[in-house]
Amino acid sequence: MTVKSLRWRSDGLTRLNTAVLLSLLIHAIALSVLFFSPAFPTRTWTFGPAYSVDLVSAPGSLGRSATATLSREVMNAALKESARDNAIVLKKSIVTKTPTPLLKQDAPTKKQDAARLNQAIDEMRKKADAADAGGQPFSGQGNTASLMSQYYSQIWSKVRQNWALPQSILADKNLEAVLDVRVLRNGQVTHISFEKRSGNSFFDQSAYRAIKKSDPLPPLPAWIQDSSVELGIRFRSADYRR
Amino acid sequence: MRKNHIVLFFVCILWFVTAVPVAYGKVYINIDSPSAQKFPIAITPFKNMNNAGSQESLSPWFADTLGKTLEITGFFNILDRKAFLVDQTKLGISTENIQFPAWTGIGAESLVTGGFTVSGRDLTLECRLFDVVQGKLIVGKRYTGKIEERKEMVVRFAQEILVALTGEKGLFDTKIAFAGKKSGSSEIHYVNFDGTEPVKLTNFRTITLSPKWSPDGKQISFLSYKDGAPDLFVMDLNRRTARKILSNGRLNLPATWSSDSRRMLVTSSKDGSEEIYILSLSDGRMTRLTSDPSIDVSPTWSSDGKQIAFVSDRGGTPQIYLMDSSGAGVRRLTFEGGYNTTPAWHPRSNRIAYEGRAGGTFQVMVMETEGGTPVQLTTNGRSENPVWSPDGRYIAFVSRLGGKSRVCVMNSNGTNVRVIHEGLDSYVSPTWSPHLNFY
Numbered sequence: 001m002t003v004k005s006l007r008w009r010s011d012g013l014t015r016l017n018t019a020v021l022l023s024l025l026i027h028a029i030a031l032s033v034l035f036f037s038p039a040f041p042t043r044t045w046t047f048g049p050a051y052s053v054d055l056v057s058a059p060g061s062l063g064r065s066a067t068a069t070l071s072r073e074v075m076n077a078a079l080k081e082s083a084r085d086n087a088i089v090l091k092k093s094i095v096t097k098t099p100t101p102l103l104k105q106d107a108p109t110k111k112q113d114a115a116r117l118n119q120a121i122d123e124m125r126k127k128a129d130a131a132d133a134g135g136q137p138f139s140g141q142g143n144t145a146s147l148m149s150q151y152y153s154q155i156w157s158k159v160r161q162n163w164a165l166p167q168s169i170l171a172d173k174n175l176e177a178v179l180d181v182r183v184l185r186n187g188q189v190t191h192i193s194f195e196k197r198s199g200n201s202f203f204d205q206s207a208y209r210a211i212k213k214s215d216p217l218p219p220l221p222a223w224i225q226d227s228s229v230e231l232g233i234r235f236r237s238a239d240y241r242r
Numbered sequence: 243m244r245k246n247h248i249v250l251f252f253v254c255i256l257w258f259v260t261a262v263p264v265a266y267g268k269v270y271i272n273i274d275s276p277s278a279q280k281f282p283i284a285i286t287p288f289k290n291m292n293n294a295g296s297q298e299s300l301s302p303w304f305a306d307t308l309g310k311t312l313e314i315t316g317f318f319n320i321l322d323r324k325a326f327l328v329d330q331t332k333l334g335i336s337t338e339n340i341q342f343p344a345w346t347g348i349g350a351e352s353l354v355t356g357g358f359t360v361s362g363r364d365l366t367l368e369c370r371l372f373d374v375v376q377g378k379l380i381v382g383k384r385y386t387g388k389i390e391e392r393k394e395m396v397v398r399f400a401q402e403i404l405v406a407l408t409g410e411k412g413l414f415d416t417k418i419a420f421a422g423k424k425s426g427s428s429e430i431h432y433v434n435f436d437g438t439e440p441v442k443l444t445n446f447r448t449i450t451l452s453p454k455w456s457p458d459g460k461q462i463s464f465l466s467y468k469d470g471a472p473d474l475f476v477m478d479l480n481r482r483t484a485r486k487i488l489s490n491g492r493l494n495l496p497a498t499w500s501s502d503s504r505r506m507l508v509t510s511s512k513d514g515s516e517e518i519y520i521l522s523l524s525d526g527r528m529t530r531l532t533s534d535p536s537i538d539v540s541p542t543w544s545s546d547g548k549q550i551a552f553v554s555d556r557g558g559t560p561q562i563y564l565m566d567s568s569g570a571g572v573r574r575l576t577f578e579g580g581y582n583t584t585p586a587w588h589p590r591s592n593r594i595a596y597e598g599r600a601g602g603t604f605q606v607m608v609m610e611t612e613g614g615t616p617v618q619l620t621t622n623g624r625s626e627n628p629v630w631s632p633d634g635r636y637i638a639f640v641s642r643l644g645g646k647s648r649v650c651v652m653n654s655n656g657t658n659v660r661v662i663h664e665g666l667d668s669y670v671s672p673t674w675s676p677h678l679n680f681y
Contacts, residue, residue, distance in 0.1 A: 156271050164278035164351060166317040168635040168653040169408040178270070202409055206276070209351055209375045232270040 147223055154218040159233060163210035165203065175200050175237040177207045184228045187216035195232060207235040279657065280319040281407055282349050284374075285309050287323070288356035288367075289331040297360045301331070304356055304367070304396060311400040314436050315412055316636075316658030321350055330355050335370065337379045345374040352380075352407065354399075365389045369399040371406060380406045397681045410633050417675045418638050419443065419453045419462055420649050422666040430464055430477075432675075435631075435651070437662040443477070444484075454496050455675045458503040462673070463487075463496040474508065476523070488521065497541045498587075507541040507550065518552055518569075531569030542587045542594075543567070544611075551575065551585040551594055551611070562596055564611060576609065578616060586629045586637075587611075595619075595628040595637055606639050606656075619656035630654075631674050638662070638672040 175198040182191040192211050197204050211233060220229060288304035290297060309320040327344040334340075335355035345353050353374050359366040370382040381402050385395040401411040419432035430443040430453045444450050446468040453464045456476075463476045466484075474488035474496050488494045490512045497507040497518075508521045510528070516537045519528040532538040536556035543550055547567060554563050557574060562585045565572040576582040581599040588594065592611040597604050600618055606628045609616040619625075623643030630637055634654065641650045641659075649663040649672055663669070 152269065152271055156273060159271070160273050160275075160277050163273060163276035164281050164319075165276045166279050166281065166408070166653070167655040167657075169317065169410075202407065209373075210276070212375045213346065213351070230268050232268050234270055234272045236272060236274050238274065 147221065151218065151221045151224075155214075155231070155233075158217060159210050159214045162213035163206060163235070165206040169202060170200070170237050175203045175235075177204050177235045179207055179211055179233050179235070181211060181217075181231045181233055182228055183217050183220065183231060185220045187219040189215040189217060190228070198235075198237075203235070203237065207233075210235070278319070279655075280317055281351055282319045282321055283312065283352040283354065283403075284321045284326065284345055284348065284350040285312075285323075285354045286326070286330045286335070286356070288358050289335050291357045291359040291366075292361070297358075300358060300360070300392070304358065304392070305354075307393065307396045308354060308356075308369075308400060311397055311414070311436075312403065314660070315404065316653040317404070317408060321348060335368075337370070337372070340372055340374070340377075342372075342374045342377040345372075350374050352403075354403070356399075360389060363389050365392055365395070367392070367395045367399075369402075371403050394681060401681065410635070411677075413631055413633065413636065413677075415678050415681045416632060417455075417678065418649065418651070418662060418672050419455055419675070420640070420663065420672040421451045421453060421464075421670045422663070423668045423670075424666045428670075430462065431663065431666075433649070433663050435662075437660065440663060443479075443482075452495055452671050453673050454499060454506070455673045456499045456503040457501050457676055459676045459678050461503070463499070463506060465493075465495055474521075487523065487526065495539065498543045500543065501547060507543065509539045509541065518550070531565070532572075533569075540584055542585050544587050544592070545589050549587075549611070551587055553583045553585065562594065575611065575613065576616070579607075582607070584627050588630055589632060589634045591634065595630060597626045597628060606637060608654075619652070619654075620659075625650075627671050629672050629674050632676050638674055640669045640672065642668075 176196065177194065177198040178196040180191070180193045180195045181189055184190055189211065192208065194204065194208075198207075220226075285305045285308055287301045290301055305323070312318040313320055325348050327347060328341045330340065330353075335357050340353065340355070351374065353372040354369060355372070356367065356369045358368075364386070365388060366384065366386045368382070368384040371380045372378065373380050383399055383402055385398065387395065397414050401414065404410060404412040413435040416435045417432045418435065419430055421428050422431045427447050428449050428451055429445060430450055431440060432443060433440040443453075443462070444464075444466070446466055448467045450464055450466040450468065453462050455462050460479055461476050462479060463474065465472055466475050467473075468475075468484075469486070469489070471489060471491050472493045472495075473486050474494040475484045476487050477484045488508065488510070490510070492511040493509070493516065494512070495509040497509060499506045504524060505520055505522050508519050508528075509516050510519055511517070512528075513530070515535055516539050517530055517534075518532045518538050518541045519530050521528050531541075531550070532552070532554075534554065534556050536554055537560075538552055538554045538556075541550050541552040549564055550567055550569075551562055551564050553560050555561070556563075559580050560583050561574055562576045562582050563572055563574050575594070576596070576598065579599040581604075583597050585594045585596045593608055594611055595606060595608050598607040598616060598618075600607070603624045604626055605618050606620045606625045607616040607618055619637070620639070620641070623641055626640045626642070628637045628639045631651075636651055637654055638649065638651045641648045641661075646664065647666070647668040648661045649669050650659050650661050652659040
C-alpha cells in the first residue's frame with residue numbers, strides 16, 4: 001500500500017499527469033453521461049450511415065396480407081395525423097412554449113437534429129408496429145417528432161409518388177439502389193448521383209427518374225441550418241418483388 | 243499497467259467523442275415500393291406527313307392501337323390525350339421539336355411521337371420514343387411496307403418500347419393453348435397472347451386433354467382417347483399431324499418438355515400406381531423417377547433442369563414435393579392449405595406457381611422453392627392450373643366464376659387479369675408457347 005503511494009508521490013510529473021488524466025477522465029465521463037442521457041435514444045450511436053428514415057411502404061399488389069393493407073391505411077392516416085398535429089402545434093405555440101426557447105438558446109445542432117429524428121423514427125416505427133399488431137396506433141403521440149418526421153415524410157412521399165415501376169419486370173433478386181442527392185434551401189435538387197447501383201439498369205433508371213420528377217423537393221425547414229443538405233435515397237425492391 | 247488502462251480508456255472515449263459527429267452527415271430515406279405500378283407514357287396522334295386527305299383517320303388509329311397494345315402488357319399507364327398541353331403534330335415529332343417540360347408537367351415519363359406517309363398502298367411509318375424526364379430520344383424506327391401491315395408495324399414498335407423500358411420484347415409473338423370442353427368432347431385450342439386469333443387445333447370428337455407446348459415451338463403433346471385408350475400424342479404444328487408416342491392401355495399424361503424438346507416428363511400408370519417417368523422421344527425409352535406406392539403426378543422441371551417439382555399424396559393429402567432430376571432427394575415443399583396441385587416452375591427463378599386450397603376454394607399461389615410463406619395471387623371465384631409465360635412476367639390460368647369458366651392471363655403479381663378465351667363449357671390445362679416470332 002505504502003509502496004504504491006510512494007511511487008505515486010515520488011514523481012512530480014506523474015502527479016501532474018494523474019491530475020490531468022483525472023480531469024480529462026471526469027470530462028469524458030461527464031461527456032459520455034451527456035451523450036448517453038435518456039434524452040438521446042441509443043440508436044443514434046452507430047458508425048455506419050447516419051440515420052435512416054424507414055417509413056412503411058404502401059403495398060400495391062393484390063397478393064398482400066390483410067395486415068399489410070391495414071398498415072398501409074394506418075400509415076396514410078399516420079402521415080395525415082402527423083401533419084395535422086403539426087398544424088395544431090403551430091397554432092398552440094404558447095402551450096408548447098417551454099421547449100421552444102430552449103431550442104433557440106441552444107441553437108439546434110445536428111446532434112439534436114439526429115436525436116429528434118430518431119425519436120421521430122422510433123415513434124413512426126411504434127405506430128407501424130402498433131398498426132401491424134392491430135392495436136391503437138396513435139396513443140400518446142408526442143410533438144417533438146413531428147417537425148422531423150414531417151420534412152422527411154414529405155420527401156419520402158413525393159419521391160415515392162413519382163416512382164413508377166411495374167413489379168413484374170423485376171427479376172428474382174432483392175434490388176437496392178442508393179442515390180445521393182443535394183437539396184438547396186429552396187428545395188431545388190442540384191446534384192443526383194448513384195452511391196450504389198442495383199445491377200438492374202431498369203430499376204436504377206426508374207429510381208433516377210423518380211428523383212428527377214420530384215425536383216424541386218420541399219424547401220428545407222427552419223431547423224436545418226445549412227444552406228443545403230445531402231440526402232441518401234435508398235430504393236429497394238425487397239418488399240415489392242413477387 | 244493501470245496507467246495504460248487509463249490511457250486506453252481515454253483513447254476510446256476520445257475516439258468515440260470525435261467519431262460520432264462524423265456519423266451525422268447524411269440522412270437516408272428508404273423507399274421500399276413505388277406508388278405507381280405502371281410507366282406513365284404519352285402517345286401523340288401520329289402526324290400525316292404528306293397530308294394524304296383520305297388517310298386522316300390513321301392519325302388517331304396509330305396512337306390508339308399502340309396505346310392498346312402497350313396496355314395489354316400491364317406495364318403502362320397511357321395518359322389521356324385530353325390532358326396534353328402541346329400539339330406535337332404541329333410542333334414537330336423529332337427531338338429538337340419536343341417540348342419536354344410540357345410532357346413532364348402532365349406526369350409523363352415517356353413520350354411516343356409518330357409520323358406516316360401513304361402513297362398508294364405503300365406505308366412509311368416513323369416512331370420515336372423519348373425519355374421526357376431526361377429530355378432525350380431513346381429509340382427511333384422507320385418501317386416501310388404495305389398499308390395492310392400497319393398493325394404489325396405498331397406491334398413491332400411496341401416491342402422496341404418494351405425492350406427499351408423493361409429489357410424484354412414482350413409476348414405478342416406467343417400463343418396459349420388449352421383444352422376446352424363443349425357438349426361432351428374436349429379439344430385443344432390456342433389463342434394469341436392478346437386474345438386474338440383463336441384456333442381449334444384438334445377435332446377428334448372425344449376427350450383430348452393436357453396440352454404441353456414444346457420449347458422449340460413446333461409441337462404440342464397431349465393425351466387423347468381418340469383411339470379408345472388414354473394414349474400420349476405429339477402433334478406437329480406445321481403439318482397438323484398427330485403421332486402416337488405412348489400407348490399401353492393405361493393412363494399416360496404428358497408433362498413438361500426438356501429444354502431441347504427431345505425428352506419429356508410423363509405420368510404413367512403402366513407399372514401400377516401413377517408414377518413419374520422421363521420419356522425419350524427418339525427411342526421411346528422410359529426412365530422411372532418415383533417409386534412410392536402413392537400417386538405421383540404433375541412433374542415440372544426447374545429452369546436449369548436439375549430439379550423436378552411434382553404432386554404426391556404420400557403424406558395423406560396432395561402436396562407439392564421437390565426432387566433431384568434423378569429422382570433422388572425427395573422433400574416436401576407445401577404444408578399449408580391441405581390440397582396443393584399443378585406446380586409450374588418459374589422459367590428464370592426458383593419460384594413455383596400452383597393451385598392451392600384457400601378459404602374453401604382453390605386459388606393461384608406462388609412460393610419460393612427454398613420454402614417460406616406462399617403468396618396468394620388470385621381471390622375471385624376459383625383459379626386453377628397456373629402456367630408461367632416464357633419470360634416469367636405473366637401467369638395464364640383457368641378462372642371459374644359465376645358458373646363460367648375462362649382462360650385468363652395476369653401479371654405475375656396478380657394484377658391486370660385479362661380474359662383470353664371464353665364461351666366453352668369448361669377449360670383446363672393452359673400451356674404457353676415460346677416466342678414464335680410472328681411479329
